[in-house]
Amino acid sequence: MSIKKFRRWMDEPGNSVIFTGTTMFVMIVLAGILVPFFYRFGPYDFVGDPLQSPNLEFLFGTDQLGRDVFSRTFHAVYLDLGVAFLGVAIPFVIGTVVGIILGISKSKRLIALISSIIDGINAFPLLILAAALIAFLGPGLGSVIIILSLTNWARYARIARTKAVVVSQQNYIEAAYTLGYPKRRIIRKHIAPNVSSETIAYALSDFILVILLVAGLSFLGLAATPPTAEWGAMISEGRAYIQGSPWVTLFPGAALCWAAISLAFIVEGLNRREGKI
DSSP: OOHHHHHHHHHSTTHHHHHHHHHHHHHHHHHHHHHHHHOSSOTTOBOSSTTOOOOSSSTTOBOTTSBBHHHHHHHHHHHHHHHHHHHHHHHHHHHHHHHHHHHHOOOHHHHHHHHHHHHHHHTSOHHHHHHHHHHHHOSSHHHHHHHHHHHTHHHHHHHHHHHHHHHHTSHHHHHHHHTTOOHHHHIIIIIHHHHHHHHHHHHHHHHHHHHHHHHHHHHTTSSSOTTOOOHHHHHHHHGGGTTTOTHHHHHHHHHHHHHHHHHHHHHHHHHHHTTOO
16 A cells, blocks of 8 residues: 555544554554563563562563563553453354344244343343353353453344344345345345345454453452463452552553553544444
8 A cells, every 4th residue: 555545444434443453453453472472571471579570671570479560561451451362252243143044043932032032141241141140151261252252142143133134134135035036045145144244344343342340350350360370360469559559550451451551442433434433
């Protein structure tokens, strides 16, 4: 892309915000790749005296056990973002498929049954539902992924069903049936792409919430547990030292905010480009 085309693209509504968010997100992802490979300290190494303030040797200082906070903060990038990605991707696929089936189904019993399940799941706040289910599955990041897969699909299914009903009533869908196209082809070529575009837009917003959910559950000791290098767990460990050694909590908290804000910029930019705000 030439500089002139790039400038024209940036002048379009929302694109500058998308560019800012994408740049921020790529920066933290690259840091998550490069720091574990090239930084001299590992996230679980005891490398210095406890609670050293940031300096040239320990850029983010050390924690209460003498571990390097810089290494631990960026080692946690792929753990937090990876778990959040799976926690969004699996419900996205399940919910979109279920929503499309409900949107085109003619079976009133099937629609009533699955809709009641969707409404029942969506009636509970996600954090409370996740915390309750962890009591049965036990703490751990694997449990968080399973819980999100079992519950968060209902939100995608509701969105997908609403969109599928609208799409299935369009003239071009009726024309496709009239021309004798197979139902599978109509769903694959016409209904699914239109429905998934709607659920993808929601998934970007949901990604922010799931990142915060994973960190929040880890903060409570329900997801990642010590000594795992994870933002929420690190914030929880450092809160006892926040007055005298704020860097233990500050830097993983800043990384968490950076990731969430970058995605928020992308979502806002997409909404501006589509004229929603």
